[in-house]
Amino acid sequence: MAATIQFKPQQKGRWVSGYQLEQLLTEAKDDIYSNKKALTIVVQARANAPINTLIRLINVANQLDEKGVSVTLDFSGKTNKLLGYCETMGFFDCLADGVKFKSPNGVNKVSRVKKIGNSYISINKISGSVHDKTLPKKLAKKITEKIPKITEEQRSELYIQFFSLFSELTRNVCEHSQTELNGLAALQIYKNRAEIVVCDSGIGLLESLKPSLASHNAAYTGYSDVELILEMLTKGISSKEGDQGGNGLCTCFHHAKLTNSDMHIRLADTYYxxxxxxxxxxxxxxxxxxxxxxxxxxxFISFAVPFNK
Known part of the structure; x- marks a missing residue:
């Protein structure tokens, strides 16, 4: 039988956080690969989730599908409010062709094409080989246009920060991911914050860095994974010799500090x-x-950016 996860909040009225989704997947990880290598995620009728969680769900479903796991996302509960939100944001268009989904109308009976709707959401596929240089401008503009009660000078400064952040992260997907699977860049504008997500399914940040420890980054030999992450954020160490960008992570951390954001990095089997x-x-x-x-x-990198620091 397939492993089954109940996608629902821990407490009534709360949302399913990215951390909670990680817990659910961890509890089921042994069952996912046993027997028929199958996973069904049952999205409860009253479940709700932020963009961070939903992008992670897409990423998990696509990666498991590539590994031969039969993945089904079951939205068939009566009056499932999350289903309409996912259709509006283009969620289903980003799923691999092998991932099945159920709605009250049947299997795969929802549109993969984004509906016209909420202008506060944006989700975009990122090619692992072609860098779309227009995307960072589009995403940065969408965020800054929606921030209330700030001056035009502040709006301009924030635009530069967000443009730089998206530019660094989306370029890294193209340069370092080394995979045929699409990456994703997404944002959601809420009343008092923006959530930003950029992820790929490539070789991973630390896996890209560690081979360089035998050459130009020998000073970091013996560092733990946590210590390497901290150095990448603050010192800008990079897998490329002579490049002090730290895969763009140092620049992103600088902007996170300027906006007093929460920052989340998910690698291999660890979440920082x-x-x-x-x-x-x-x-x-x-x-x-x-x-x-x-x-x-x-x-997987995400930011929760408060509009009031």
């Missing part, structure tokens, strides 16, 4: 949570680490 990074003089004090998660490839 950085909370309100501008408020902690020592970066490690803002960090919480979750380990032994469902093994995934690639790099």
């Amino acid at each position: 949570h950085f909370f309100k990074v501008a408020e902690k003089p020592n970066l490690v004090d803002s960090l919480m680490v979750s380990e032994e998660l469902l093994e995934l490839t690639g790099t």
Whole structure:
């Protein structure tokens, strides 16, 4: 029988967070690959989730599909409010062809084409080989246009920060992911914050860096994964010799500090949570680490950017 996950909040009225989804997947990871290698995720009728969780769900479904796991997303519960939101944002268009989904109308009976609707959402596929240079401008503009009660000078400064962030992260997907699977760039504008997600299914940030420890990054030999992440954020160490960009991570962390964002990095089977990074003089004090998660490839980076710092 297929492993089954109930996609629902832990408490009534709350949303399913990215961290909660990770917990559900971790609990089921042994069953996912046993017997028929199948996973059904039952989306409860009253479930709701932020963009961070939904992009992670797409990423998980696509990677498991590539590994030969039969994945079904079951939205067939009566009056499933999350189904309409997913149709509006283009969720189903981003799923691999092998991933099945159920709606009240039957299997695969929803449109993969994004519906005209909420202008506060944007989800975009990123090719692993072609860098769309127009995408960072489009996403940065969408965020800054929706921020309330700021001056035009502040709006201009934030545009530059968001453009730089998206430019670094989407370029990294093209340059480093080394996979045929599409990456994703997404954002959601909420009343008091924006959530930003960029992810791929490639070789992963640390896997890209570690071969360089035998050459131009020999000074970091013996560092733990956590220590390497902290150095990449603050010092800009890079897998490319002579490049001090740290795969763009250092630049992204700089902008996270400017906006006092929460920053999340998900690699292999570990999740690094950085909370309100501008408020902690020592970066490690803002960090919480979750380990032994469902093994995934690639790099998943997200930011929760408050409009009022």
